[in-house]
Amino acid sequence: MTERTELFPPLAASRTGFLPVDGLHILYWEEAGKPDGLPVVVLHGGPGANSSPLWRQFFDPAFYRVIQFDQRGCGQSQPTGELRDNTTAHLVADIEALRRHLGIERWLVFGGSWGSTLALAYGQAYPRQCLGFILRSIFLCSAEEIAWYFENGRKFHPDLYAGMAGLLPPEERGDLPAAYMRRLVHGERAAAIPFAQAWANFECARASIAGGAPPLPDDFAWTLARIEAWYFSRHGFLAPGALLANMSRLAGLPAVIVHGRLDMLCAPLTAFQVAGHYPGARLHIIPDGGHTAFDPSMRVALLRAADQFRRNQRFD
Known part of the structure; x- marks a missing residue:
């Protein structure tokens, strides 16, 4: 089977909505792909960026149900730029609230850069709700x-x-x-x-x-x-070393880590540390990869990870 090297075609959202998560914040979310497909939640970076339709083009729309949302204060979530009640613990709770709101039992978690920080924090808090992880450009928000x-x-x-x-x-x-x-x-x-x-x-x-x-x-x-x-x-509102110390909570959940050797924002050392503490995680250092998912070699590696999970529902 020929390996895919280009993103899937642009895909419009099939459902969108707003989810109030407390008395102040309202999250914007959207869904695309196969309505009864394998669910994957895509966590955007920053913190402070927003979701983009480009991210769902890493996933086969005939297989995946792709869920995206704008984190507190970001994108179409309201209020814009709000810092009150905006911490990592709040964002982790928001992910879980969205899962329950959409009636999803377990989902694959996809995140890069700050999205990888949030993915690991969520997974450690709710491991039974996760099918596995695709993580890019690892960042733990340490000093x-x-x-x-x-x-x-x-x-x-x-x-x-x-x-x-x-x-x-x-x-x-x-x-x-x-x-x-x-x-x-x-x-x-x-x-x-x-x-x-x-x-x-x-x-x-x-x-x-x-x-x-x-x-x-x-x-x-x-x-x-x-x-x-x-x-x-x-x-990142995280205790020093906490994410690494609690990585054993993810044991048994498949994970692939993609990190560019030439990443100028997030040092490859952190990816090695996470892989060393995460039982069973598979680390792929991309020799000519930078930080972004859309450089050619990074794109191919992420498409490969999503396709492997599609075919096997695990990372072989």
């Missing part, structure tokens, strides 16, 4: 990773780092994340937009080995940067 995220950017993309630092007065450039946090989280939205655009460009331009990134709409850049700064400043 070390966040520090590396900025320092690596300074070393390998000094022009992008200088662009961020250049918006700040000289006396604030010694702690770039803290300076941006003050403006993105505590400052006025209009005044924060240039800082949000610089933050988003710093991230997006480093995500692909092809480099470059088109300018983002102001609203998207603000939401991404604001929520990302919020989570980064609190190390």
Whole structure:
């Protein structure tokens, strides 16, 4: 059988809806593919990004029932950019609330970058509700990773780092994340937009080995940067080492991890650590892969993982 190398054709959502999860937050969700197919929940990155129709093109629509949603404060979820009651524990509870709302017994969990953090946190909280995991560009939101995220950017993309630092007065450039946090989280939205655009460009331009990134709409850049700064400043609201320490809770659940050797945002070391602590997980380091799922070799690896699960409902 010839291996698929291109995404499945664009697929429209067959159902959409809004799910109130508390007195403040309302989540937007959508479903596509086979209504009675094998369910897979797709967790978007950021934190602060949103779901995209592109993600469902990794899954055979004749087999999979693809569920997506915008996390708190993101995309079409309301209220936009809201930080109150917006923590990892809240997001984990939201995933479980959506599963129950849709009447799904167990599902495959697919997530990359921050989505992999959230996938592991959810799986450790609700292992019996998971069929397995496809994880990309592993990130655990640790203090070390966040520090590396900025320092690596300074070393390998000094022009992008200088662009961020250049918006700040000289006396604030010694702690770039803290300076941006003050403006993105505590400052006025209009005044924060240039800082949000610089933050988003710093991230997006480093995500692909092809480099470059088109300018983002102001609203998207603000939401991404604001929520990302919020989570980064609190190390993802996770206790140090907690996700690695609790990886045994996932024993027996099949998992494939895809990580690019050339990932400039998330160090491959973290993927090795997760694979070493996760009993039975299969790690694939992609020699010419970057951070994004859509670079050619990363795309092929993820399509292969979804197809293996389709054919075997496990990762052989």
